[in-house]
Amino acid sequence: MGYREISLKLPTDYGEAQLRKVIARELGLTDFSYQVESKSLDARQRRNIHWLVRVGVASAGLSGGEPPVPVFLDVPCRKRKEKVLVVGSGPAGFFTAFTLQKAGVETTLIERGSEVQKRTEGIERFESGGPFDSHANYAFGEGGAGTFSDGKLTSRTKSISKERQMVLTSYVHAGAPEEILYMTHPHLGSDNLKRIVMRLREEFTDAGGRILFDTCLDDLTVEHGKVVSAATTGGVMEGDYVVIAPGHSAHDTYRMLMRRGVSFRTKPFAIGCRVEHPQHLINKAQWGVERLPGVKAAEYRLTSKGDGRLSVYTFCMCPGGVIVPATAYERGNIVNGMSRYQREGMFANAACVAAINLGDLLKKEVNPLEALEWLGGLEEGFYDYSKGYRAPFCTIEGFMKRRTPEGGTPSSSYPLGLKAAPLWELLPDEVSEALREGLKDFSRKIKGFETGLIMGLESKTSSPVQVLREKGGACIGFDNLYIVGEGSGFAGGIVSSASDGIRTALDIIARIS
Secondary structure: OOOEEEEEEEOOOOOOOHHHHHHHHHHHHOOOOEEEEEEEEEOHHHHHOOEEEEEEEEEEEOOOOOOOOOOOOOOOOOOOOEEEEOOOOOOOHHHHHHHHOOOOOEEEEEEOOOOHHHHHHHHHHHHOOOOOOOOOOOOOOOOOHHHHHOEEEEOOOOOHHHHHHHHHHHHHHHOOOOHOOEEEOOHHHHHHHHHHHHHHHHHHOOOOOOOEOOEEEEEEEOOOOOOEEEEEOEEEEEOEEEEEOOOOHHHHHHHHHHHOOEEEEEEOEEEEEEEEEEEEHHHHHHOOOOOOOOOOOOOOOEOOOOOOOOOOEEEEEEEEOOEEOOOOOOOOOOOEOOOOOOOOEEEEEEEEEEEEOHHHHHHHHOOOHHHHHHHHHHHHHHHHOOOOOOOEEEHHHHHHHHHOOOOOOOOOOHHHHHEEHHHHHOOHHHHHHHHHHHHHHHHHOOHHHOOOEEEEEEOOOOEEEEEEEEEEEEOOOOEEEEEHHHHOOOOOOOOHHHHHHHHHHHHHHHHHO
């Protein structure tokens, strides 16, 4: 049995029969098996948009060659007496707990928000005019903020190949499409994610893990650099090790950790707004046609130097998606984006943000607590302007020309309504100027970009603070406390956060062993 990998150019709407036919023609074979190794869309030339597909082919008609050996993490499994408490059920927290439980460590996972079904119901009530629910919203609840997102699984980190493989195969085992194993830009969609996190929860509890929802961490008792207990809304809990995966929205948890002696530093992050366009406009600009058979919806990734100002870029682009009210607290007004797996919605949206160093922006040294206060104040400022959760908005062209919209409210995917606003006045001047120049640049790159809307405050690209950690991941000055994931300031996105959790679990396992 021989093996060979070949690269193919295929039409956007190809099927399995056509793929087999092309392989047979390329290699002169009639009997073979194949596996897709990678797949990406090449849209550089509008008249020749196609898939680039790399396949591994095995056949008795081929000589030589060996298929690649899969790379898997070795998680040693045996019964252990130690117990671990994990706080936060986002990708970092869940995969910490999941890995520990697989290794035979008795693990309890607590989550301040609700399980996914109750969380979905709370969000639906909120978007129908009901009250904000602190336990069931887009920031907190089962699966973390990522449960209600586009579910992108890309990661620029080169050193987490084994962890990444564990994350992706776990998702496939829980019902994710197998294409996430080979697509260049894989995504899950919020509809798939809700089912996936529930199935992973079942796998975790079937392995003996315990998970408690609507259970918030209030405080830690620390003695001589060791956490001895955790005060929660479900009572006092203990663990030989404590892992906290707060996400980047849990500012109250950050403050508590600072009071208990955990060291943080400020770090660069980004703020801005969400931009929104009809999806067919983006399709036409990127592909030259409004629909492309075999491809869900066109995407874009844009960067600009902002004419010498702060760098500006688009982030978390959601093709065929919706803009959602993503505040973590009642008196905040921020937006984010999500989409379903098929990306079939009428609109495309993306964060349009400027990278900032808060000390440089404020012209003074800023400590971590001040960074949290500043960001929280900005989120409350948008809430105060709208007197609620309507998203302040203007047109992109109006933002560039400092012109507040007049007349009726335009069509948008945002569910809680829009409020005309001079957005440039609600943001720091330096950020507004950079966004203005960046939007001009983006309007030159994508035809019709200036006709879209820009709205709300996008403030959750990453955490404004970063915990100080030892080489193995434990907090400096603590023997048994770990802060992981996006909330640690060392990860961003589903895959890198989950990988950070897996590495934390492996460090704990090694210390126990």
